[in-house]
Amino acid sequence: MKIFTATLVTExxxxxxxxxxxxxxASFGIFHGDxxxxxxxxxxxxxxxxxxxxxxxxGHEVVESLSAMAxxxxxxxxxxxxxxxxEILADLRAALPVGAVVLILHGAMVAERCDDCEGELIEExxxxxxxxxxxxxxxxLHCHFTEQMKRNADVIVCFKEYPHTDAIDRLREVYALTVATAEGRIRPVTAMHDCRMVGIWHTTREPMIGFVKRMQSLEGKDGVLSVSFGHGFPWGDVAETGARIWVITDNDEVKAQRIAAQLASELWDMREAARPTAxxxxxxxxxxxAVDGGLVVLADVADNPGGGAPCDSTFILSRIVERGISNVALGCIYDIGAVQACKEAGVGTRLTLRIGGKSGVSSGTPxxxxxxxxxxxxxxxxxMGGTISRLGSAAWVSTDDDVDIxxxxxxxxxxxxxxxxxxxIDLAGKRIVVVxxxxxxxxxxxxxxxxxxYVSAPGALTADFVNIPYRVRPPNFWPRVDNPFQDISHA
Structure with a gap:
């Protein structure tokens, strides 16, 4: 069987x-079938x-199309x-006939005139x-799971873990279910439940550790093929932003609906306990x-470029410098000009360097x-694991107060x-690392x-989900509404 695949990823x-x-x-690399x-x-x-x-x-063949990420x-x-x-559609036409299609997408890609790029691509x-x-x-898992996607795909699976340590495992699952469908061994049907929640869920701590295990315990028996919890991407203002749970069964939509609704109820009941603290x-x-020995890691969550932030804010660095805190490492700051200045100066040179604060108000002051x-x-x-992530040209600079940047x-x-x-930079003896x-x-x-x-600093990624200025996404979601299932005035 010939299997067509393409990758298009951005959030x-x-x-x-x-x-x-x-x-x-292009900074990640754009690959045309190779x-x-x-x-x-x-x-x-x-x-x-x-x-x-x-x-x-x-004994199958894979035809590889575009791979692009930003x-x-x-x-x-x-x-x-x-x-x-x-390009993907042209490659698909050239590859016909194919027995199956496997796509690696993000689920929260939005273009200037398309709010659901993945849904449109799947439909085409x-x-x-x-x-x-x-x-x-x-x-x-930070996808917008849309009706357009659901209507046109046979199998949709999202990561279960955040951080996304299970991407390859989930790809294996998608492959196995898609091939089984092509060979007539299963007939997947999907039911989705809108949780009417907007937020962030860390699967590295309870109660989310247990919730992930609960999803996994249902899979592979009694006709349940896959269970996914799409957390949604809160900073994407599209109509179907928000948390959704979907279940794939082998030709049993009633069971899929029942399990999805039950899991959504369990998630709702743990909503306060699952809230991240900062x-x-x-x-x-x-x-x-105050920690007596050992490394403390501080996460600058508001300046995370993985959510679209500039990655050059100075709010935490400024307080470290002002307070004279030493034995700190901080990174990585996106600053092309500062790196170039360091390259021109050379290793060992002492200079006054303007760092960060260059991208806008959310970046703070240089x-x-x-x-x-x-x-x-x-x-x-x-x-990360076996995957390489490129950071481009880089410089390590240190202040007189022993802050490594x-x-x-x-x-x-x-x-x-x-x-x-x-x-x-040796982290073994550091007191604080800011990431x-x-x-x-x-x-x-x-x-x-x-x-x-986790640090609640100023920045581009506010965790104040109540006041995210949505214009497209309807306002009937928790925590903006205490109970979005009862408050019909917001429906």
Whole structure:
């Protein structure tokens, strides 16, 4: 059987001021049917490599189309989106006939004139392959699970873990269910329940650890094929933003609806207990300083580029400097100009460097700090599991008060200690490490940390879900409404 695959991934913050253009995708790499060969260890190639491996083991063939990804930012430029969409569709037509389609998408991609890029792409693919060829889709759990997606795909599965440590496992699940559908061994049907909730859920702590296990306990028996909890992406203002649970069964829609509704009820009951907590900057610093030995990791969640933030805010760094706190590492700050200045100065040079605060109000004020250039790299990288993430040219600078700062030229969240250690920064003896990330850092930083604290600093990603200025998304959601299922005036 011939299996067609394509990858198109970005998460759109519709409140971000800067659009996502071709350059945003090019910084990750755009591959035209060869990501598995050219970038096998990268975030675009690893999924295609796994699909080839699975297919070959079963005597199938994979036809690989476009692979493109961009760091989250504003809406994708319409011409860029349409160019990618049309390339995938042209490749599909050239590959016909195919027995199945497997897509690696995000689920929260928004273009200038399309609020549901993934739904539109899946629908166009359905028109080409017809009703009998199964379409399987893997989504990020921060997706907008839409009726258009559900109507046109046979199998949709999203990640269960945040951080997304299970992406390859979920891709294997999509592949297996899609192939089983193509071979007539199952007839998947999907039921979705709108939880009417907007928020963030950390699967690294209870009660969400138990909730993920509960979903998994239902799969693979009594006709239940897959269970997904799509957290939604709160900073995407589209009609179907928000948390949704969907269940895939083998031709039993009633059972799928019942299980989805039951899980949604369980999630609702734990809504307060599952809320992430965050400390104001000084409270977080005070608590970190009170820890007697061991590393404390502070997450600058409001400046996470993985959610569309600029990644150059100075609010936490400013308080560290003002309070004279030492033995700190902070990274990574997106600052092309500062990196260039360090490269021109050279390793060992002491200079006054203007750091951060360059992208707008949400970035704070630039800091002019006396620093020493400790290390430079032309192609700095970090690793998460076996996947490589590129940070571009980078510089390690240190202040006179022993604050080590990593600067980079590719906007990316910090999710691995290798972002620091790869430049020579020893984290073993550090008191505090500040990372610009909401949750992906947890997988690799938590094992080396005495404590992990989430910081409520100013920035582009407000966690005040009550007051997110939605214009498209209806207001009938918790926590804006105490009970959105009863308050019909907001329905």
């Amino acid at each position: 759109t913050n519709t409140f971000a001021p800067s659009p996502t253009g071709f350059g945003g995708y 990501a598995s060969k050219v970038d096998p260890d990268g975030p675009l190639g690893d999924g295609a490599v796994e699909l080839h491996r699975l297919a070959v083991a079963q 760091q989250p930012s504003g809406r994708t430029v319409q011409a860029v989106y349409e160019g990618f969409r049309d 693919i359905r028109r080409i392959v017809g009703e009998t060829v199964p379409i399987g889709v893997e989504l990020d 400390l104001l900057i000084d409270a977080a610093l005070d608590r970190a300083l 800091l002019d700090l006396k620093v020493t250039v400790r290390a430079l790299a032309d192609d700095h990288r970090q690793t 990593v600067l980079m030229t590719l906007r990316e969240q910090t999710f691995s200690p290798s972002a620091f250690t790869g430049l020579g 610009k990330s909401t949750q992906h850092f947890h997988a690799e930083f938590a094992p080396i940390a005495e404590e992990v604290l």
